[in-house]
Amino acid sequence: MTATEKRWRINRPDERLVEMLEKELRLSPISAKILVARGFDTVESARAFLMVDEHSVHDPYDLYGMHDAVDRIKQAVQNKEKVLIYGDYDADGITSTTVLKTSLVDLGADVHHIIPNRFIDGYGPSERLFRQAYEDGFQLIITVDNGIAGNHEVKVAKELGMDIIVTDHHEPSEELPNADVIIHPRHPDGHYPFGELAGVGVAFKVAHALYGELPQHLLPFVAIGTVADLVPLLDENRYLVKAGIEALQQSKHPAIQALCQIAGVKAQDIDEETIGFGFAPRLNALGRLGDAAPGVDFLMTQDKEEAQSMANYLNEQNKERQEIVANITEQAIEMVENDPEIGDAKVLVIADEGWNPGVVGIVASRLVERYYKPAIILSIDLEKGTAKGSARSIEGFHMYKELAKNSEILLAFGGHPMAAGMTLAVEEIDELRTRLDEQARAGLTDEDFTPVLNIDIPLAVEEIDVTSIEDVRRLSPFGTSFAKPVYAIENATIQSMRKIGADENHIKLQIASRNGDLDAVGFHKGYLADELTYGIKINFAGDLQINEWNGRKKPQLMLADVQTDEWQLFDLRGIRQVSRWLQSIPLEKVTFIAFQNRTQQYFDSLIPAEIMIYEDKMTPQHIENYVVLLDLPTNASLLEKLLEEANPRRVYAHFYIPESHYFDAMPTREQFVWYYSFLKKRRTFHLKEHLMELAKHKGWSRDSLIFMTQVFFELGFVTIENGLAQIVDNPPKKDLTSANIYQERQQQMELEQTLLYAPYKDLREWFDSRMKSQTVSEEEHSKWI
The missing domain is CATH 2.40.50.460 (OB fold (Dihydrolipoamide Acetyltransferase, E2P))
Structure with missing residues (x-):
């Protein structure tokens, strides 16, 4: 039985509903099944989902504060005020900045942009940068994709005499910043019908209101930012991405064409996966390694050469980011594998000095994929005495809430159920690991640490x-x-x-x-x-x-x-070179079984594991679910006993024998009669001197003659001394088949025919008829039903 990687949850949609959607909406059966499985149980709901268009976009003025925001921005344009777009360093922040700056440029504003450096100013509003903006003469700051948690920084900006409009989509706290206007789809005083816009979606709503019509030319950037930020692709997000992808496919924008070139994709083939795995990582790489502000210049340029040059720079940054992630991931895995305190914990908390804090979230994701445990990766700054990092979680472990239980040892933290960020003192790292391990052990079951595959x-x-x-x-x-x-x-x-x-x-x-x-x-x-x-x-x-x-x-x-819930037979017969098949066997899960001592001696130096000699009186209580049969049993009943009692899930059949008699065949009765008559006439026959000569004369094999001699010796027909066979007068009357050596050879030939030389199909049937019925336990069955 293969050990599944995941717990399967298979949705089996109502066939009646499937037929209804298939007929009414002219869908393929597969498409109709998917929609029903996803909860679309009426023709109307499925049609509304499929038929998204401009009417799916909500009125931007439904956002609380939009009228005030538009009035203040237009006032700034009219009065020639200096306007600063304050963005964020990820793909959503870069596209948000691009969207809003483009719309203000089109309106004739004196507009500039700035994006904080992750390593200098951190995430969100920066007091240092706001003070710098004041010194540079800016009168209006508009945040995009950040600001809702910048209470102190907004207060500073207001005290300096600047106006500030916050546009954001992150979770608002109980106390909102004292901004002039806050545009947020989940504003506590608002009633916007869809609260899951990305930062770029919010910026797009502002642009929509400023233009007075839907700005189609900005849809490509909205699609990139929305997909990159992993917000739900439902409601108007679905339209924004769908329409944005169509616009990307037709776009002649130098930046889009340059992105296609470095991502190795044709424009007409762009889809959401192109954005998620081709465009977004390259834009994100800027902010992970340094200054993300050039990303906005890249997306806004109309110069093809400049766009291509910038795209190449993005590509190089992304390659560097990949190398850094690979190196940190390798180091982190080594810590997990070699340090039991880290590796045995139910929550992986791993820290080291000098790790790039811009990529630790990616590393945490890699570890979750590998071990399916919540993971926290921390970068230690010895000079400050702090560790800063990111967390990724698994289903059932609400990372933000679990961190909140330890708020007294965290200098700062924030996040969501599946991801979070934090800063803590270096000396608290071990304590955090211990606490989270205890919390996970108390709140999660063993089953929770097996990933779920929703089908x-x-x-x-x-x-x-x-x-x-x-x-x-x-x-x-x-x-x-x-x-x-x-x-x-x-x-x-x-x-x-x-x-x-x-x-x-x-x-x-x-x-x-x-x-x-x-x-x-x-x-x-x-x-x-x-x-x-x-x-x-x-x-x-x-x-x-x-x-x-x-x-x-x-x-x-x-x-x-x-x-699979069936037992499996792996055919290793005829592969003499042990190293060829040994590498395919999970050594820690198998029992190597030999039926003869000489087999154990032969394989002892070739197999780095203990070899069990299986005998008739043994009870196979220490045999693993996987067994390797190194040789043939002395009789079939011995193997049948092993299979019945051990009932293995995997059988690796090697069936090594030093020499096979199957192709020699059993000497015929006529051959026995002729040879006995020959010996009777000679009375004595020197085996060592003349056996080979006789074999050539008769065209028989030397082994056949030796075998017949041994049968005669066992039955008392001849004596053998010092290689000389001598006939016995008046021997006992016995049938040839009564000799043990005759029966053993016959039995071995039958075993070889049944087990060693049979086609795989016949061998499988032989084992099937002798294995217990292997039914799947309820627990195992639930993994895939």
Whole structure:
């Protein structure tokens, strides 16, 4: 049985509702199933979701304070006041700044922008920068994607005589800053119908109000910032991203074209994944490593050469960021693996000096993916005596609330259920680890530390075709709160399987179910080739994509996880070189079994594990769920006893024998008669001197003659002394088959035929008939039902 990576939760939508949506909305069965699985249980709700257009955008003046904000901005434009857009250093902040600055430039404002440096001023409003703005003559500051928590800094700006408009989307606290205007979709005094806008979405609403019409030319930036900030792709966010992607695909903007070039994508192929994995990381890299302000200049430039140069710079920054993340991740993993105090804790709290605080959140995410535990990565500043870092969590562990229980040892913290940031004194790191470990042990079960895979719908292979997969794109964009669909294909079998890639760390399979077959690919899942076997029912989960090669399109499953509840037989027969198959076996989970002492002696230096000699009187209580059968048993009943009592989930069949008699065949009765008559005539026969000569004369093998001689000796027909065989007068009357050596050879030949030389299918059937019925426990069953 393969150990699943995740707990499966499969949604099985109501077929009646599926048929209704399929018919009324002319959807493919797969698209209709997805919508029902996602909770769209009426034609009206599904149609409203699918038919997003400009009417999905709410009136910007529904935002509390928008009239005042527009009046103050227009006053600044009319009076030629210096206006400062104060942004944030991530992709959402950069695009927010771009959107609002572009709209003010179009209005003729004297507008500039500044983005705080993460390492100097930190996140949000900076008193230092606000004072600098005052000295530089700015009369109006507009924050984008930040400011709602900047109570002190806003107070300073007001005391200096500057006006300030805060536009933000982060969680507002009980006490709001004393700004002139606050534009926030969840303003406590407002009633805006959708509270989940990104920072760029809020900035876009201000721009919409300023222009007096929907600014279509700003939609590409809104799409980038919204996808990058992982806000729910529902309501008007869905329209903003959908329309923004369409605009990106048609855009001639130098920055967009340059981003396509460095991301290696054609403009017409841009989708939400292009933004999330191609554009956003490069924009984010600026603020993670240094100054993010040039990102706004890049997005606003109309010069192609400048855009390309800036894009190349973004790309280099991103590569540097990737290297830094890889190095810190490697160091963090080493700490987890080598320090039990860190690795055994239910919450990973890892700290070191000099780690880049701009990337520790990414490292925390990597550790959550690897270990599925909440993770906190801290960068130590010995000069200040503090540690600053980021946390990422798992389902069931509300990171912000758990940190709040330790507020007395935290200098500062903030965040959400799944992510948070914090600063604490270096000497409190161990205490925080201890406390969070105790909190996790008290609040989480063992099951909570197994990741959940939410599967939208199960499908049969024959349901899947190119047209249906293309139809699913009608449901896009996919993202937060409306994730890309995950499919399950249950009770399928493997038709072919091979490792692919230069390092063979990927896998390609062809799977079959009922009346169809389907290609499947698993990136970084090459190990599955050592975990799966043919001839068993397997459940596959993943994403359906279209593979196009030489103009031909085929459906393809991108594997996310694999499960089976059947025992498995791995065929290692005939692979003499032990190192070739040993590397595919999980040594810590298997019991190596030999039936003969000579086998144990042969493998002792080749296998870095204990080898058990299995005998008839043994009770296999110490045998693991996985067993390696190194040799053939002396009789089938011994192996049958082992299988019945141990009932292994995996059997690795090697069946090594020093010499096989199967292809020599058993000498015929006529051969025995002729040889006995020959010996009877000779009376004596010197085996060492003449056996080979006789074998050549008769065309028999030397081993056959030795075997027949041994049978005669055991039955008392001949004596052997010093290599001389001598006939016995008046021997006892015994049948040849009564000799033990005859029976043992016959039995070995039958075992070789049944176990060693049988086709895999026949060998599997032999084991199947002798294994206990392996039913899945309720706990295991719940993992994938």
